[in-house]
Amino acid sequence: MASSQSHDADVIAGFINLGDVSGLKRFAGRDFDWNACLTFGGARMLPLAAAISANIADPSYSGNAIQVIQWMIEAGASPRHRAPHTVKDSWSMWKEDDTEKTKMSVNLAGHSAISYAFKWLDEMRKRKGGADWSSSIKFLEVVVRTLASEPSTTPKVGVHHSVCELWESIRELTSTHNVILETSDGEVSAHDHVLMVASPVLKAMLGSSMQEGASRRIPIRDSPSASVSLFLDILYAGSTYSDPDYKTMLVALDLAHRWQVPGVVEMLSAPLREMITDESFVAIAEASLLKGLEPLQRACAAFGAKNAKIQALLKARTLPTAVSRLLGSREPAETEQKKAKKRRTF
Known part of the structure; x- marks a missing residue:
């Protein structure tokens, strides 16, 4: 018989996939282990990695992915915690118009959420098969900044x-x-x-x-x-x-x-x-x-x-x-674009 933790993990995985923060808040018990692997899309991975995997292919449908990641960190998920090396699964992505040439895979074993995000950034920037992953790269850059930032240190306590x-x-x-x-x-x-x-x-x-x-x-x-x-x-x-x-x-x-x-x-x-x-x-x-x-x-x-x-x-x-x-624009400020005015001296 499956443990209650495994049942909870199935539900949590579902809400992560939906990008539903309110669902996570309602169904994640206080003792839920946010640094233990759960099954997501048939693969064993950490909850933070699941939130990345759920939205990386098409960030236009990512829902509240960043809010989900932020909330899980506040709930106890560590961006530095690494998946066990005993994990044998990997996560794959490709472009539908040319699966064979564009398919990429990243093994999950030994990866923390932040190293997992960086690994995908490396793979996507190679543009295997000429694939354009620019929207996914932008999403991952926001994810990395979110994972690298310090969570709120203000303690939250329950009040009657x-x-x-x-x-x-x-x-x-x-x-x-x-x-x-x-x-x-x-x-x-x-x-x-x-x-x-x-x-x-x-x-x-x-x-x-x-x-x-x-x-x-x-x-x-x-x-x-x-x-x-x-x-x-x-x-x-x-x-x-x-x-x-x-x-x-x-x-x-x-x-x-x-x-x-x-x-x-x-x-x-x-x-x-x-x-x-x-x-x-x-x-x-x-x-x-x-x-x-x-x-x-x-x-x-x-x-x-x-x-x-x-x-x-x-x-x-x-x-x-x-x-x-x-939003990542590298356009210089208007004042920097203008040529410096010449000063006349008398």
Whole structure:
């Protein structure tokens, strides 16, 4: 009789193939071994290698492959862990129009996820049979950057729902609030001690003889009340009952970054990965670059690499320079393209 771990591995392999992060979150037990081989496509391989194998041939159908890889790393999968040398399987790829001349194979034994990705990059760059693997190479370059980056070191702990309810109640107890945040469309209130403990910037404002400290009023008229309220919801309880759009999220993210509240920055940047669309791409990508949010940058790079509309904008050179570079453009900046002006002296 098969062990429960083997049954779990079959399910996990299925969700990896679908690129379904939510499915992985629901069905992967806390004790699941992310560094043990599972069966994927008839071959034994590590879960991270499976995520690569599932999407490498045609990244245009890769779904949320990078998000899957990021989440598995956070769950405990190590990009450096190597498959046992007892693994006898390999993974093969080819072009349908000329299988015999273009077929390539990589043995899985002894490979870590990152060495597996590099091995495929080496094979594809050889262009065996004249095959063009440029889209797969772009995908693998994003994968390598994802695997090589450091995962979030912020510890995540389970909190009983009653704790969240307690802090939500404190947040809603407006009769005890003693600070007013003046937004672009109204006032939002909060407790000074919560703001001061969370943010060194707000602590400096409220704890000094500055106008904000004396009046207990902080003007932030460049931000709507919905974004300020979202920031406070996350600050107090790490959750919200609102359903914000990406614009509201980005302003709240900017406040958290401006006020140096890294925990809220991290909590807001994670859901933004799943809000990347044709419409939101440029705004989210620019925010990720401006604030140095590497996981969000990788999610944007993965989306842009496979999205036809974004690729068309990249080709037309209508994307901001920094965003173009995030997508791998090697075009020099406009200022670098122009010839240096001649200075006249008198």
